Amino acid sequence: MNQKKSKLPMIITLALVAAVYVAVFVAEQMLPSTSMVFTVLKKGATYALVAVSMNLLNGFTGIFSLGQAGFMLVGAYVYGIFTIPVAQRASVYQYFDGGLVQFTVPVVVALVMAGLAAAFFAYLIGLPVLRLKSDYLAIATLGFAEIIRAIFQWNGLGPITNGSNMLRAFPNFNDFNIRDAEGNVTVYLSTLIPFLIAGVCILLIVLLINSSYGRALKAVRDDEVAAEAMGINLAHHKQLAFCISSFFAGVGGAMLAMYQTTVQAKSFTSAMTYEILLIVVIGGIGSVSGSVISSFLFVACSEWWLRFLDEKQMIGDFEVPLLRTGFRMVVFSVIIMIVVLFFRRGIMGDKELPDLLSRRLEKKGRAAK
Amino acid sequence: MSEKANGNEVLKLENITMQFGGVVAINNLSLQVNQGEIVALIGPNGAGKTTAFNCITGVYEPTNGIVYFHGKPIAVNHPQGKMKKAYGGENGSLYANRKPLVYTPDRITHMGIARTFQNIRLFKSQTAFENVLIATHLRCKSNFLTASFRLNMHEEKAMREKSMKLLEIVGLAEEANELATSLPYGKQRRLEIARALATDPTLLLLDEPAAGMNPQETDELGEFIVEIKNRFNLTVFMIEHHMNLVMDISDRIYVLDFGKQIAEGTPEEIQKNPVVIAAYLGVDEE
Amino acid sequence: MWDTIFPYLLSGVSVGGQYALIAIGYTMVYGILRLINFAHGDVFMVAGIIMVYLAASGLPLWICIPLVLLITVAVGFTIERVAYKPLRSAPRMSVMISAIGVSYTLQNLVLYITGGLNKQYPTIPLISETVAIGPAKTKMVTVITPFLVIILVVALVLLINKTKIGMAMRAVSKDFETSQLMGIKINNVISATFIIGSFLAGVGSILFFTNYPTVIQTSGAMPGLKAFVAAVFGGIGSIPGAVIGAFIIGIMENIIKGLDVILFKLGLIQQPMGLATFSDAFTFALLIIILIVKPTGLFGEKVTDKV
Numbered sequence A: 001m002n003q004k005k006s007k008l009p010m011i012i013t014l015a016l017v018a019a020v021y022v023a024v025f026v027a028e029q030m031l032p033s034t035s036m037v038f039t040v041l042k043k044g045a046t047y048a049l050v051a052v053s054m055n056l057l058n059g060f061t062g063i064f065s066l067g068q069a070g071f072m073l074v075g076a077y078v079y080g081i082f083t084i085p086v087a088q089r090a091s092v093y094q095y096f097d098g099g100l101v102q103f104t105v106p107v108v109v110a111l112v113m114a115g116l117a118a119a120f121f122a123y124l125i126g127l128p129v130l131r132l133k134s135d136y137l138a139i140a141t142l143g144f145a146e147i148i149r150a151i152f153q154w155n156g157l158g159p160i161t162n163g164s165n166m167l168r169a170f171p172n173f174n175d176f177n178i179r180d181a182e183g184n185v186t187v188y189l190s191t192l193i194p195f196l197i198a199g200v201c202i203l204l205i206v207l208l209i210n211s212s213y214g215r216a217l218k219a220v221r222d223d224e225v226a227a228e229a230m231g232i233n234l235a236h237h238k239q240l241a242f243c244i245s246s247f248f249a250g251v252g253g254a255m256l257a258m259y260q261t262t263v264q265a266k267s268f269t270s271a272m273t274y275e276i277l278l279i280v281v282i283g284g285i286g287s288v289s290g291s292v293i294s295s296f297l298f299v300a301c302s303e304w305w306l307r308f309l310d311e312k313q314m315i316g317d318f319e320v321p322l323l324r325t326g327f328r329m330v331v332f333s334v335i336i337m338i339v340v341l342f343f344r345r346g347i348m349g350d351k352e353l354p355d356l357l358s359r360r361l362e363k364k365g366r367a368a369k
Numbered sequence B: 001m002s003e004k005a006n007g008n009e010v011l012k013l014e015n016i017t018m019q020f021g022g023v024v025a026i027n028n029l030s031l032q033v034n035q036g037e038i039v040a041l042i043g044p045n046g047a048g049k050t051t052a053f054n055c056i057t058g059v060y061e062p063t064n065g066i067v068y069f070h071g072k073p074i075a076v077n078h079p080q081g082k083m084k085k086a087y088g089g090e091n092g093s094l095y096a097n098r099k100p101l102v103y104t105p106d107r108i109t110h111m112g113i114a115r116t117f118q119n120i121r122l123f124k125s126q127t128a129f130e131n132v133l134i135a136t137h138l139r140c141k142s143n144f145l146t147a148s149f150r151l152n153m154h155e156e157k158a159m160r161e162k163s164m165k166l167l168e169i170v171g172l173a174e175e176a177n178e179l180a181t182s183l184p185y186g187k188q189r190r191l192e193i194a195r196a197l198a199t200d201p202t203l204l205l206l207d208e209p210a211a212g213m214n215p216q217e218t219d220e221l222g223e224f225i226v227e228i229k230n231r232f233n234l235t236v237f238m239i240e241h242h243m244n245l246v247m248d249i250s251d252r253i254y255v256l257d258f259g260k261q262i263a264e265g266t267p268e269e270i271q272k273n274p275v276v277i278a279a280y281l282g283v284d285e286e
Numbered sequence C: 001m002w003d004t005i006f007p008y009l010l011s012g013v014s015v016g017g018q019y020a021l022i023a024i025g026y027t028m029v030y031g032i033l034r035l036i037n038f039a040h041g042d043v044f045m046v047a048g049i050i051m052v053y054l055a056a057s058g059l060p061l062w063i064c065i066p067l068v069l070l071i072t073v074a075v076g077f078t079i080e081r082v083a084y085k086p087l088r089s090a091p092r093m094s095v096m097i098s099a100i101g102v103s104y105t106l107q108n109l110v111l112y113i114t115g116g117l118n119k120q121y122p123t124i125p126l127i128s129e130t131v132a133i134g135p136a137k138t139k140m141v142t143v144i145t146p147f148l149v150i151i152l153v154v155a156l157v158l159l160i161n162k163t164k165i166g167m168a169m170r171a172v173s174k175d176f177e178t179s180q181l182m183g184i185k186i187n188n189v190i191s192a193t194f195i196i197g198s199f200l201a202g203v204g205s206i207l208f209f210t211n212y213p214t215v216i217q218t219s220g221a222m223p224g225l226k227a228f229v230a231a232v233f234g235g236i237g238s239i240p241g242a243v244i245g246a247f248i249i250g251i252m253e254n255i256i257k258g259l260d261v262i263l264f265k266l267g268l269i270q271q272p273m274g275l276a277t278f279s280d281a282f283t284f285a286l287l288i289i290i291l292i293v294k295p296t297g298l299f300g301e302k303v304t305d306k307v
Helices: A008-030 A036-060 A068-083 A086-092 A107-129 A134-153 A155-161 A192-209 A212-222 A224-229 A234-260 A270-283 A288-303 A305-310 A327-342 A353-368 B049-057 B082-086 B105-111 B128-134 B144-148 B153-169 B185-197 B215-231 B243-249 B267-272 B274-279 C002-033 C040-056 C061-087 C092-114 C140-162 C164-174 C176-181 C186-211 C221-234 C239-257 C259-265 C275-293
Strands: A185-187 B009-020 B023-034 B038-042 B064-069 B072-077 B113-115 B203-207 B235-239 B252-257 B260-265 C130-133 C136-139
Touching: A008 A036, A008 A192, A008 A353, A036 A068, A036 A192, A036 A212, A036 A234, A036 A270, A036 A288, A068 A107, A068 A134, A068 A155, A068 A234, A068 A270, A107 A134, A107 A234, A107 C275, A134 A155, A134 A270, A134 C092, A134 C221, A134 C275, A192 A212, A192 A234, A192 A288, A192 B144, A212 A224, A212 A234, A212 B128, A212 B144, A224 A234, A224 B105, A270 A288, A270 A327, A270 C092, A270 C221, A288 A305, A288 A327, A305 A327, A327 C061, A327 C092, B009 B049, B009 B235, B023 B038, B023 B049, B023 B235, B023 B252, B023 B260, B038 B049, B038 B215, B038 B243, B049 B105, B049 B113, B049 B203, B049 B235, B105 B113, B113 B185, B128 B153, B128 B185, B153 B185, B185 B203, B185 B215, B215 B235, B215 B243, B243 B267, B252 B267, B252 B274, B260 B267, B260 B274, C002 C040, C002 C136, C002 C140, C002 C164, C002 C186, C002 C221, C002 C239, C002 C259, C040 C061, C040 C092, C040 C186, C040 C221, C061 C092, C061 C186, C130 C140, C136 C140, C140 C164, C140 C186, C140 C239, C164 C176, C164 C186, C176 C186, C221 C239, C221 C275, C239 C259, C239 C275, C259 C275
Parallel strands: B038 B235, B038 B252, B113 B203, B203 B235
Antiparallel strands: B009 B023, B009 B064, B064 B072, B252 B260, C130 C136
């Protein structure tokens, strides 16, 4: 190489990330735990992982799949089923005699199982589906997600899945808070944990993207025919992307279960997949940092910042028209449409945070000369 | 047939017919390329030359015939099902007892056949360096886990050094970090060749490598092809319209017209061949 | 036996016809723009909501019905102009994402307007009357639907084959760029496609919601998805294919809903197995099978890509 890329942008990015983690931890000790900030952070971290996993598949490999909600569902259920405390099972599975599964596994193991289960489903689905043309692939994956949802809602599988009833009582984020002898919380960890889980997973995805396999996936996206001619097996690499993406979607689903504290199959609709897709597009297809930033923005806007639009506002005696429940989502939808129509490349385009930083450093360097 | 028996046979097409629906694109084509040769495939537009390439590299499954690479069959087929009745080529029953064989293009590249494309197909979002680096992936011995966890540092380093070396050899070291599609046309063509070389081929298929080049660039390309052929111990099979280039560097030439071979021989023989002249020679493009 | 199956067959034919009217919109738009108009099902739902509010405002029904159709057409036309036309030169995925965005917007808009409450569709006299067909009692609309669908489809096919605009539409769906070069006014063709599709969806909504009178913002999602499956099943780009596909899906879906009852009556099962939950899933299973076995659908044309 003529000039080695400066390591400075990467160091700055890592420092920023570390600072965020410290800030999150400190904030949690200081702010009241009911603050909206933590809702946004927890849900944002969950969505960030799922968005990055979707970006890996849609953005980096060019496979337009709409099956995310199905894999999240698998992950959420596998996590819940294997971590509900045995003592609680009788009441959770009340219509199914306490359910079939009568043991629990540690949370970390359950998270890995969630991912593996989702990846397994993805492997099976990928066999027929991955050779379809992009539009048909989108609809086929959407269809599979709906089929998965029907299967998990079916009362016939109730002893395992609890049928159409919700799963609950499994460990959630708040269970990670460290308590003293009286049960009061001494150290809050309920927001740091999702950040850690998401952080580790996203790191793994980034490592994959920057490896030789990641480059092969980008080649498949850019030009399948040329990639194949350069010795890249399309079926093998597409399956790889599909299964890995679904693994992390499964872990994300487990995180969603932990965030919501209950799971029910019928909430994992295609609307959830559409939201993730919109997050990916707004962040920039092909940018991991874009997906992360966009997830937090999306959650912050829809859950917090625009909330005032849902409440009646009075100016003196005059009631401001339009502002009532639901207006927030309308405004939000319009904002999304504006981004989709006029800012198609999203916030980050296909660049990552270190790329932007290195450009600004270059500009400063040139200006200083 | 005036074949120079120049050592081992590298590529052999035997009675290859390619039919799309009702159109016979190639009819009963047989040819052979030997170790160390530069063989050219010429013919008017639409004669079926790129189709022949696509049959060799596995993009198309030939309707009939066998393709041999280093003596081993890499594609075998005979008219089956609907095609049995609709077959419009020759020798349809010759291979009826052979079991069909087809490999995906990536397997054929693994075996040692690399190609460039008539319409340049570089990876649009990648730099010149990355384009070449991607082509080293197929020889990667690590799996996605070891690669992700950076346990293959040596291999990765070797791949990078090899890619940089190839860029230097084709004279694109300066443009290594430029977006591949932002390079001028002639340099993009050279980049495609560097990328193909990164797959460690023994046979190089070049599809109109000089398209869009002026006479000087074409001459340089000719020298370049001979140089890399010697350096990497390659065999070269190329489709070309630039007659100067073809006549300068080819050891032998096959002429195709309407999917059939109409002539074969050395450059001198072809230049004098009345059938070829009748078909199209004399039109030196660009 | 026949007595058990017949009611399900009947409702299957009815809902199949309604799906058919929506499916035509999908197949026409895909044939011309290669776009899966994710928002089409929501346009169908919007038509239903508009009718609810128009009827509630006191207007007599014989004004409401044509007005609803007019407004639905306007909605479809506007969506195309605002959300799809600007992206015509963009990669296909961008337009699909825009369609998803429109769908999202429409649902949130309707949720806001209705406050999330279920809305009751007005009862339209004549077609809501109960009528006995063989062993089943059903609404008049069930009987009318298949005939109305056939009439509309025949009219549409005549339009496509015998009129100038129809010929233009056929040309554009075969080759977009060349049609433009031949002087065909692309914008008019595309608008005509959306107008026809939205009109049919509006008619479909009147028939559908008379049968299932609850309207909420998600009422369009499933019918829309199923209609799209029908279009793919029948062969995307083929109008008769979409119609036949829709009827098949409507019938199969209803038979599965009644499968527990049917199998029980046949003595094949002793207890209900809750198979009705799979009626939706079945549609998608059918889709996947057809995509794998014959991706061009029952009546679709094979398109070879040149490498």
